[in-house]
Amino acid sequence: MQLEKRQVLVTGATGFLGSYLVQELVQRGCRVRAFAHYRSDPGTGNLASLPREVTSGVEMFWGDVCDRDCVNAAMKDVEVVFHLAALIGIPYSYHAPASYLAVNAGGTLNLLQAARQAGVARFVHTSTSEVYGSAQYTPIDEQHPLVGQSPYSASKIAADKLAESFRCSFDLPVVTVRPFNAFGPRQSERAIVPTIISQRLAGIDPVVIGNPDAIRDLTYAQDTARGFVLAAACDQAVGQTFNLGSGQSISIGQLAELICELTGGGSYHSEAQRLRPAQSEVRELHADASRAAAVLGWHTTRTLRQGLLATIEFLRAHPERCQPTRYVI
Numbered sequence: 001m002q003l004e005k006r007q008v009l010v011t012g013a014t015g016f017l018g019s020y021l022v023q024e025l026v027q028r029g030c031r032v033r034a035f036a037h038y039r040s041d042p043g044t045g046n047l048a049s050l051p052r053e054v055t056s057g058v059e060m061f062w063g064d065v066c067d068r069d070c071v072n073a074a075m076k077d078v079e080v081v082f083h084l085a086a087l088i089g090i091p092y093s094y095h096a097p098a099s100y101l102a103v104n105a106g107g108t109l110n111l112l113q114a115a116r117q118a119g120v121a122r123f124v125h126t127s128t129s130e131v132y133g134s135a136q137y138t139p140i141d142e143q144h145p146l147v148g149q150s151p152y153s154a155s156k157i158a159a160d161k162l163a164e165s166f167r168c169s170f171d172l173p174v175v176t177v178r179p180f181n182a183f184g185p186r187q188s189e190r191a192i193v194p195t196i197i198s199q200r201l202a203g204i205d206p207v208v209i210g211n212p213d214a215i216r217d218l219t220y221a222q223d224t225a226r227g228f229v230l231a232a233a234c235d236q237a238v239g240q241t242f243n244l245g246s247g248q249s250i251s252i253g254q255l256a257e258l259i260c261e262l263t264g265g266g267s268y269h270s271e272a273q274r275l276r277p278a279q280s281e282v283r284e285l286h287a288d289a290s291r292a293a294a295v296l297g298w299h300t301t302r303t304l305r306q307g308l309l310a311t312i313e314f315l316r317a318h319p320e321r322c323q324p325t326r327y328v329i
Helices: 016-027 045-049 068-074 097-118 151-170 192-201 221-233 252-262 290-296 304-317
Strands: 007-011 031-037 059-063 080-083 122-126 174-179 207-209 241-244 268-270
Touching (some): 007 016, 016 031, 016 045, 016 221, 031 045, 059 068, 068 097, 080 221, 097 122, 097 151, 122 151, 151 174, 192 304, 207 252, 221 290, 241 290, 252 304
Parallel strands (some): 007 031, 031 059, 080 122, 207 268
16 A cells, blocks of 8 residues: 555644654655644654754644544544553553553544444554563564553553454554554653663663563664554455564663663662562563564565664763653653
């Protein structure tokens, strides 16, 4: 399917990954409607960091995915939907599980219903590698069992199954993409990479982390966003789920050591406040993205080191985004 000149809707557009996707779509000639959660201030989140030539043609739509009427209005004349809007912080899901179910499952249901009524040509649904829970085998392919080890992951499993049901029940052209630990410039400090970098740039030594033994598959956000676009454009992708991960894994302790090396030295220590409940912590994520390579022609273009250097450079240039002494859940 050709995406150029099509009207596309991106939910969660002002978020970290959403901003990369908006930029990718504009550069490919799409007409982008950016659905963003209404705020009383006029800010456009991470879209404000994009070049003016990118954002000048983006149509902002302020609303709430939990409001069905609002979602229906946003869907007017839309041909392709990229649904990224979600509550994402795992630690906060321990405090507000009902909110996660309402937004991540209920909001997804509203989008699916509206897309079905609008007869969209493609619905790209965003999953997460967290739905796999701790790896039962590695690398993790799309056939791996889904395990809800946190309220966040459980709400995303519910959303994934709703998307699957609309494909099976109503023939909605759904594609599910499952990112593994996207990172890069503009990411908030609820994520581990900017958390460590901000501390190092502030001269904190040792840096404070949670579980150093947890293993993650870190993928540069620009590569992840490109995977979304390829998934939407590929007719063969309809009805399938695609892991978007680098295929390389690293422990959080090793990640801290690498960031310390890239920022001039230092060490790390684990803090109890940052540890998740033992049965909730996903121990290992390591992607098998061979399906995305075979069907979509997707692969990563930046190494972990290259992505970290770009993120370090961004945070050096934007010290206002750094809160090194604050633990953000």
